[in-house]
Amino acid sequence: MNDFEAKNVLVLGGSRGIGAAIVRRFAASGANVGFTYAGSKQAAEELAAETGATALRTDSADRSELTATVAARGALDAIVIAAGTLVLGDPLQIDADAVDHMIDVNVRAPYHAAVEAARRMNDNGRIIVIGSVNGDRMPFAGGAAYALTKSAVQGMVRGLARDLGERGITVNSIQPGPTDSDMNPADGPMAATMHSFMAIKRHARTEEVAELAAYLAGPHGAMITGSMQTIDGGFGA
Template sequence: MAQISNRKTVILGGSRGIGAALVRKFAGAGDRVVFTFAGSADAAAALSAETGAEAIRVDSADRRALTAAIAAQGPIDLLLVNAGTLVMGDPLESDADAIDHMIDVNVRAPYHASVEAARTMPDNGRILIIGSTNGDRMPFAGGGAYAMTKSAIQGMVRGLARDFGPRGITINAIQPGPVDTDMNPAAGPMAETMHGFMAIGRHIHASEIADYAAFLASPSAAMITGSMQTIDGGFGA
């Protein structure tokens, strides 16, 4: 698989879980990596020291702060949007402000970040959004609002692929199933139930998501755009 050397890569939400795996993958490949974090300052500092990537504190829910941070980093060759939040529960009892915050982080932030990055992104650049298999399937009660945000990513990716395609810029969504992270640990209380839905009954490793992201970010994936790349162990099969 061909690689691009000295690529400028920005990862939104990089301090933990899938984001940290992305930072390690792309920094290890020689990219000049900048990643954002919101609240995990210690984890971000440790990851920065480990990988040499630059960590900057940015709240993805703050559109102006987010777009300013991206503009300051441009031109960006590769944008990966991993920052996200999860609100589950009875929709009749859920906190409306928490739902709106989730929409800000999971929907508005990826859209505005992608548009801002594209302003100065060189031709043949790459944009990858970490979505969720729940954009296709929500088998649990209480996940309607979360699934809505992940389905919104699908429409955004399809539409922006048309807008950015004439410049060779691709935009795709990676849709993981259950991934072993702090938010959804492999030994957590829901693990057995989740594995029951899967063809391969285990949590996905964050490094497996990063490996596939590296392929989609490579020249070998130049004709893959506007797509949902699902890695879910057969969760939605």
């Protein structure tokens, strides 16, 4: 596969889980890939050695640090914003600082990163944000704050698609359902409950989400913009 030969791609939050699968997919297709990480230094170094991608220590909650990293990559062909965090709990008891940090990482960071990328992005570039099916549906208690962040991503994607469309830049969200990762393992305590909501009763593989990202970033995705591409096994059906 060389469908992204010499393309300049940045993956925010690329050291583990869905982000790491996306790094592998683009690197295997010939792209010049950079990816950010925050706390997973060893995982980032191992992924960089495996793929030839460049690991960039960046705190997505720090706007100045984040935008500097994006700017330093120059004219991007694609940015995939996969960095995210999950806080669940009773809204009457949940730590307010933890909620604010989640909003910083899940909402403010994607907006500022996307805008900074667009300043230099090549025409017909791609902006992809990893959202969640919980932006559409929250079927259990304790997820209000998380769902808020993922619904906010939807509005951002629709608006930026309008703002950047004249340059042929597409802006889309991928909305995974339960996906086998450190954040939501397929053998975790919530697996059976989540599968009960699904038509296809298993967690998605991170590689399946990465393939959807590659499709949106490739030539076949040129007319897909302002959309929420849900990949959830029917979780939200």
